[in-house]
């Protein structure tokens with residue numbers, strides 16, 4: 492069965508989730524996602540039945556509330572979407588701008604769902620004041636209400652009664668993690684380098700993030716991190732310190748459409764990093780420890796093609 496998607500989301504790990512799950516143990520008491528976004532990994536994990544409970548967190552409050560409503564009241568969310576979607580048959584673009592204005596005033600999560608479905612390439616954009624400022628996609632009308640209803644019901648079936656949803660800063664979530672938790676982190680890339688990232692509501696500071704990972708290591712909490720990427724020879728994201736003692740795995744994420752347009756045949760690679768406690772538990776990569784990124788040779792066993800879910 493294909494993992495259901497609650498909404499399209501920039502940076503969603505939906506297509507890579509099945510591959511990433513290969514590096515997580517089965518029988519986890521709880522999987523924690525401090526940067527949940529569309530919760531693609533937790534949804535794929537619930538489909539596979541690898542964790543008993545889930546903690547989904549995203550500091551974007553309306554987004555977290557949308558996830559919560561989808562999990563607990565999928566019919567209500569689907570009804571609201573259906574009414575918005577029908578509304579836009581005429582004057583579709585004007586309708587989109589009205590909804591966007593209403594959302595920026597009210598932070599209503601149902602309005603956010605409509606904007607996520609209708610905005611250009613599903614690419615969320617926020618201005619410096621935190622206002623949603625992405626334009627409507629002029630060619631696409633967004634997911635059909637019936638398809639969306641089906642997806643929302645499926646997400647709810649997988650997570651209802653098993654998931655806690657919060658809208659905190661990731662630091663607070665990590666502090667509250669238990670020794671038996673497994674944490675999956677997918678922070679915003681540019682934000683990690685200390686810049687504001689217009690793609691998301693908020694960014695994070697690299698040094699703070701490294702401190703938080705160090706503390707997780709000290710507490711022996713298992714974690715897996717999606718961090719940086721590579722297109723051809725070009726790396727994105729600041730290298731993580733060797734002192735974190737992480738095991739690096741590269742995943743083939745597919746061919747870059749942009750590079751293909753420019754006549755190059757570059758493959759996009761996504762990196763994941765496993766904490767030592769997690770790598771040891773799944774018997775992975777002792778020889779990868781403490782190597783700087785430039786020195787890393789990826790043995791074939793640590794080089795994963797993306798798998799369908």
Ligand SMILES: C[S@@+](CC[C@H](N)C(=O)[O-])C[C@H]1O[C@@H](n2cnc3c(N)ncnc32)[C@H](O)[C@@H]1O
Pocket residue numbers: 500501502503504505525526527528529530531532548549550551659660661662677678679680682691692693694695
């Ligand atoms: C790369 S996206 C996660 C995508 C997600 N893995 C998925 O599959 O949809 C990063 C998310 O982190 C959230 N975020 C950014 N800064 C944060 C912070 N300081 N604390 C918690 N969440 C944060 C953003 O709102 C965004 O949704």
